[in-house]
Amino acid sequence: MSLVYNRIILKISGEALAGSNNFGINFDFVNTVCDQIKEVKELGVEMGIVVGGGNIWRGRNGLNMDRTTADHMGMLATVINALALQDALESRGVPTRVQTAIEMRQIAEPYIRRRAIRHLEKGRIVIFAAGTGNPFFSTDTTAALRAAEIDAEAILLAKRVDGIYDSDPMLNQNAKKFDKLSYIDILNMNLGVMDSTATSLCMDNKIPIIVFDLTQPDVNNIKRILIGENIGTVVREE
Numbered sequence: 001m002s003l004v005y006n007r008i009i010l011k012i013s014g015e016a017l018a019g020s021n022n023f024g025i026n027f028d029f030v031n032t033v034c035d036q037i038k039e040v041k042e043l044g045v046e047m048g049i050v051v052g053g054g055n056i057w058r059g060r061n062g063l064n065m066d067r068t069t070a071d072h073m074g075m076l077a078t079v080i081n082a083l084a085l086q087d088a089l090e091s092r093g094v095p096t097r098v099q100t101a102i103e104m105r106q107i108a109e110p111y112i113r114r115r116a117i118r119h120l121e122k123g124r125i126v127i128f129a130a131g132t133g134n135p136f137f138s139t140d141t142t143a144a145l146r147a148a149e150i151d152a153e154a155i156l157l158a159k160r161v162d163g164i165y166d167s168d169p170m171l172n173q174n175a176k177k178f179d180k181l182s183y184i185d186i187l188n189m190n191l192g193v194m195d196s197t198a199t200s201l202c203m204d205n206k207i208p209i210i211v212f213d214l215t216q217p218d219v220n221n222i223k224r225i226l227i228g229e230n231i232g233t234v235v236r237e238e
Contacts, residue, residue, distance in 0.1 A: 004228045005153040007046040007120065010037070011143040012158045014054035016214055017081055024055060025084050029215075034088040036220045037125070041094055045226055046120040048150055049127045050143040051085060053077025071135035075102060078139060082129035083107065095124040101133030101142075113149050120150065140198035148205040155207055156225060157194070158214035163233035164193050179230070182238040193235075202235070209235040 012033070019026030041047060056077035057070075079100055086096045097119050098108040108129065109115065116126045131142045140157075147155050165175040166189070178185075183203035187196055193211055194202075202209055212221045212232030224231050 001043055001227060003043060003045055003226050005045070005226055007048075007150065007152050008226075009048045009050055009143050009147040009150075009152045009155045010158065010222065011050045011140065011155055012052065012085075012214065013139075014052035014056060014077065014081055016158055016160060017051070017084070018055035019215075022055075025081065027084075027088075030084060030088050033214065034085065034092060034094070036222055037089060038092045038094050039220055040222045040226060041123075041125065043223070043226065046123075047125050048116065048120065048146055048152065049082075049085065049125060050139055050146055051078055051081045051127060051129060052139040053081060056080060068135040071131075071137075072102075075130040075133070078131060079104065079108065079129045082127045085127055089125060095122075096127060097124055098127045098129055100130040101128070102130040104130075116146075117150055138195050138198065140194040141201065144194075144198040144201035144205075144207065147207050148201065152207065155202065155209045156222060157209055157211045158222075159193075159211055160213065160215050162213040162216075162231070164191055164211050164235075166191070178233050181233060181235045183235060184238070186235060193233075199235075203237075206237060211235070 017025055019029035053074045057073050082098045086098050089096045099111040099116055100108045101111050103110045119126050128146050131139050143155050161169055164178050167175045169175040183199055186199050210225055210232050221231055
């Protein structure tokens with residue numbers, strides 16, 4: 001089967017991993033996602049995964065806490081999610097490696113670009129955890145950075161809605177969905193689908209972003225994107 005993209009970054013938010021629980025890890029949802037990832041992996045795609053930590057901790061929840069400390073706590077939350085994904089994938093026979101931007105060698109490899117690429121070439125999924133290793137940067141920026149570093153052909157940005165809208169579709173029934181946008185549109189309209197640093201990094205490196213719904217039951221939208229179906233919202237150069 002011909003694929004539109006042969007090497008991708010799949011960005012999964014922590015909120016998505018919480019499923020309907022809104023907090024913690026919903027393992028029914030994790031198992032469903034990992035079934036989809038396994039199906040896609042069998043097509044031959046090389047995949048890196050960047051996972052957020054918002055289901056456990058968000059830096060901005062620290063209120064009066066020092067921002068750097070709060071962000072480091074968020075990085076640790078992403079490691080918890082990465083290990084959960086690794087366990088679920090490997091229980092399905094999918095070989096994985098977790099690489100962390102903050103060294104914790106007892107449980108994961110440190111992030112090394114060449115090693116990550118070699119894992120991909122050998123058919124392993126690489127899960128990138130602990131963000132960029134630096135405070136003040138989101139996991140969206142991590143996805144853009146890792147995509148540029150490993151020469152990924154696209155970022156698949158998994159959400160709980162089916163694309164980018166001009167306002168929150170959960171709050172506004174009349175919100176307008178976009179099928180295509182440019183990077184400049186995202187920045188000028190302040191749509192908030194990715195932070196400005198991540199969007200700019202994708203723009204500078206010409207990395208397409210596909211925003212799609214990961215939560216539709218019995219539908220593998222990751223596969224649909226890879227085989228060329230037009231779903232979600234595509235962000236690319238004009």
